[in-house]
Amino acid sequence: MEEQLKIDFEKLLENSNFSKNNVEIKRKSFNNFIEKGFPNRREESWKFSDLNQIISKNIKNLSFYNDLSKPNKIDQSIFIDGLEHNKLVFVNGRIEKIEFDYEEKNKIEILDDLFLEKPKNANNSLLFLNNAFVSKYFKLIVKKNYSLQKPLVIYNITNKDLVSKSINLKVDILLEENSSLKLIEFSDDKSTTNFININYNLDLQKNSFLKNYKIDNNSNSNIKYYFNNISQDNNSISEIFLLSSGSEFIKNEINCNLNGKYASAFVNGVFILNKTKHHEIKTNINHLVENTKSYQLIKGVLEDTSKAVYQGKIFVDSKAQKTDGYQLSKAILLNDNTEFNAKPELEIYADDVKCSHGSASGSLNEDSIFYLMSRGLNYKEAKKLLINGFLLDVVEKITDFEIKNLIKNIMSLKQ
Amino acid sequence: MLKIKNLKADIDSKSILNNFNLEIKSGEVHAIMGPNGSGKSTLSNILSGKKGYDVSGEILFENKNLFELETEERAHKGIFLAFQYPLEIPGVNTNIFLKTSLNAIRKARGEKELDAIEFLKLVKIKAKELKFDEEKLNRQLNVGFSGGEKKKNEILQMSILNPKLSILDETDSGLDIDALKIVADGVNSLRKKDNSFLIITHYQRLLDYIKPDYVHVLMNGKIIKSGGPELALELEKKGYENFN
Numbered sequence: 315m316e317e318q319l320k321i322d323f324e325k326l327l328e329n330s331n332f333s334k335n336n337v338e339i340k341r342k343s344f345n346n347f348i349e350k351g352f353p354n355r356r357e358e359s360w361k362f363s364d365l366n367q368i369i370s371k372n373i374k375n376l377s378f379y380n381d382l383s384k385p386n387k388i389d390q391s392i393f394i395d396g397l398e399h400n401k402l403v404f405v406n407g408r409i410e411k412i413e414f415d416y417e418e419k420n421k422i423e424i425l426d427d428l429f430l431e432k433p434k435n436a437n438n439s440l441l442f443l444n445n446a447f448v449s450k451y452f453k454l455i456v457k458k459n460y461s462l463q464k465p466l467v468i469y470n471i472t473n474k475d476l477v478s479k480s481i482n483l484k485v486d487i488l489l490e491e492n493s494s495l496k497l498i499e500f501s502d503d504k505s506t507t508n509f510i511n512i513n514y515n516l517d518l519q520k521n522s523f524l525k526n527y528k529i530d531n532n533s534n535s536n537i538k539y540y541f542n543n544i545s546q547d548n549n550s551i552s553e554i555f556l557l558s559s560g561s562e563f564i565k566n567e568i569n570c571n572l573n574g575k576y577a578s579a580f581v582n583g584v585f586i587l588n589k590t591k592h593h594e595i596k597t598n599i600n601h602l603v604e605n606t607k608s609y610q611l612i613k614g615v616l617e618d619t620s621k622a623v624y625q626g627k628i629f630v631d632s633k634a635q636k637t638d639g640y641q642l643s644k645a646i647l648l649n650d651n652t653e654f655n656a657k658p659e660l661e662i663y664a665d666d667v668k669c670s671h672g673s674a675s676g677s678l679n680e681d682s683i684f685y686l687m688s689r690g691l692n693y694k695e696a697k698k699l700l701i702n703g704f705l706l707d708v709v710e711k712i713t714d715f716e717i718k719n720l721i722k723n724i725m726s727l728k729q
Numbered sequence: 730m731l732k733i734k735n736l737k738a739d740i741d742s743k744s745i746l747n748n749f750n751l752e753i754k755s756g757e758v759h760a761i762m763g764p765n766g767s768g769k770s771t772l773s774n775i776l777s778g779k780k781g782y783d784v785s786g787e788i789l790f791e792n793k794n795l796f797e798l799e800t801e802e803r804a805h806k807g808i809f810l811a812f813q814y815p816l817e818i819p820g821v822n823t824n825i826f827l828k829t830s831l832n833a834i835r836k837a838r839g840e841k842e843l844d845a846i847e848f849l850k851l852v853k854i855k856a857k858e859l860k861f862d863e864e865k866l867n868r869q870l871n872v873g874f875s876g877g878e879k880k881k882n883e884i885l886q887m888s889i890l891n892p893k894l895s896i897l898d899e900t901d902s903g904l905d906i907d908a909l910k911i912v913a914d915g916v917n918s919l920r921k922k923d924n925s926f927l928i929i930t931h932y933q934r935l936l937d938y939i940k941p942d943y944v945h946v947l948m949n950g951k952i953i954k955s956g957g958p959e960l961a962l963e964l965e966k967k968g969y970e971n972f973n
Binding site: 679680681682684685686687688689690691692693695699700702703704705706707 | 777778779780799800801803804805809810812815816818819820821826829830831833834837869886890
């Protein structure tokens with residue numbers, strides 16, 4: 315693979331117009347990745363998901379160069395129906411549409427040729443890979459005191475032309491003071507066995523509010539890694555919901571730094587997995603100052619031989635008195651061959667804090683099924699009602715009414 | 730309506746019911762009384778089709794072999810079990826559950842399914858009759874309900890589904906006098922010439938409010954004595970241990 319990587323990297327530099335700074339950073343990042351390679355289970359944070367093995371098992375002849383010179387057609391039928399929204403559309407890793415029809419133009423800024431920086435987390439080789447191969451590095455700025463009228467949907471679409479490629483995207487979002495954004499990230503994949511590596515940096519200034527809903531619901535054979543880095547200043551709120559269901563493998567990593575007093579972070583997610591799917595959510599919530607709050611609720615329904623992993627860490631700095639941290643994960647295992655790994659971690663250096671964690675997994679309650687069947691529902695209906703009820707608990711945490719209904723529709727949870 | 734002949738039921742090779750016989754005709758109310766562990770709940774579970782028992786003998790419901798029917802098919806045919814411990818079903822709205830249940834049964838019977846408006850109209854009337862707080866119907870099924878509310882919810886379901894044979898498994902336990910009276914009124918209002926009841930209880934108390942036609946005493950898995958309502962009084966006086 316190393317030979318291929320080198321050829322593809324040189325090809326990328328040859329065919330692109332990167333600034334001198336970026337070429338330099340890219341070379342350094344590239345060398346760093348070559349040295350480290352894909353993460354494997356010997357690294358603590360990858361011990362339940364050996365990415366190196368997963369990639370070699372699932373992807374034949376992975377290539378890293380992606381010709382982005384020609385535009386791709388957008389299949390409009392993929393667009394979310396019944397919800398007015400702004401759009402950023404990526405097709406096969408190429409930006410194809412930027413549309414903010416509902417917004418005041420001077421309240422939003424989009425930059426697309428940023429200086430790359432060396433990743434702060436030197437242990438994460440995938441951030442170096444991303445740096446080396448990312449083509450355009452986008453930044454969206456929401457100006458002070460502005461709340462977007464309509465949600466922004468970032469579409470990550472891959473079509474059937476894309477086979478065994480590596481896609482690397484990098485998007486920064488800055489919410490200035492008192493601003494707010496509802497962000498839906500919507501994946502639709504008709505492609506086969508690609509490795510998709512997406513890096514989001516979300517910067518929430520004072521009193522800003524981010525609602526971020528990540529939807530991966532359509533079955534596909536791609537392997538995905540998302541690194542979401544969130545920094546939060548005073549009184550800012552982040553609300554994240556993950557629907558982790560469609561892809562063969564996804565690891566969603568959320569690193570959230572609560573840097574400002576009264577900042578709060580909510581991470582809720584559901585795994586709905588079947589067949590051989592393997593998904594992971596890994597969180598690092600870092601309480602770094604006083605009076606910050608975090609809440610995490612993760613639930614999974616696992617079928618066939620699927621596997622879900624939740625590694626949830628709450629870190630409380632010695633300065634972060636009055637921290638309120640909570641996490642809970644639960645899974646329903648629909649047969650004996652499924653696996654749910656939960657690794658809650660609390661690392662607390664302050665003494666006046668309130669932190670709790672819990673995890674439970676088990677099969678469907680047969681007594682509950684009997685109860686529902688005794689009221690005329692057949693086994694399948696009873697099972698569906700119980701599973702929907704189990705998952706609905708998480709979906710109900712979504713505070714945006716319109717998007718909550720959209721997600722209920724997508725998950726067929728409408729009652 | 731219901732004929733049980735020589736019913737034998739084991740669980741994990743332990744005999745629970747043995748040589749159990751009972752016949753209930755249309756319009757009759759039968760009470761089964763018995764001490765803890767006498768097999769009362771096993772009987773109601775088996776009638777509703779709960780798995781996990783080794784059974785032999787025969788149960789005919791309207792001349793159909795019950796053992797050939799799944800739990801939900803028994804519900805479709807008109808068997809209803811009011812649970813001793815109604816289950817909490819998180820995330821499932823009570824109204825939606827009731828509507829799903831009613832329509833599943835109506836559909837199986839070839840009747841028209843009720844739309845949301847027709848259903849809410851029906852449920853409103855029934856809830857009022859049972860003095861059931863309507864607001865609770867918008868909550869998750871039985872979640873956070875008191876013991877009494879759960880039992881009332883069972884009777885509400887019974888009254889909406891309008892079954893032919895209702896089995897009340899210790900519905901009186903955990904009820905205060907007022908709730909007991911409401912539950913009894915609910916049952917009495919459903920008493921018709923083609924509806925039958927099997928009331929399973931420890932105490933004679935419920936039978937003050939619901940007058941049974943027959944009382945049976947169940948001990949060690951079989952009926953040891955049958956009689957009229959006066960049998961319950963006799964039992965109450967003597968206690969189970971000295972009875973026989």
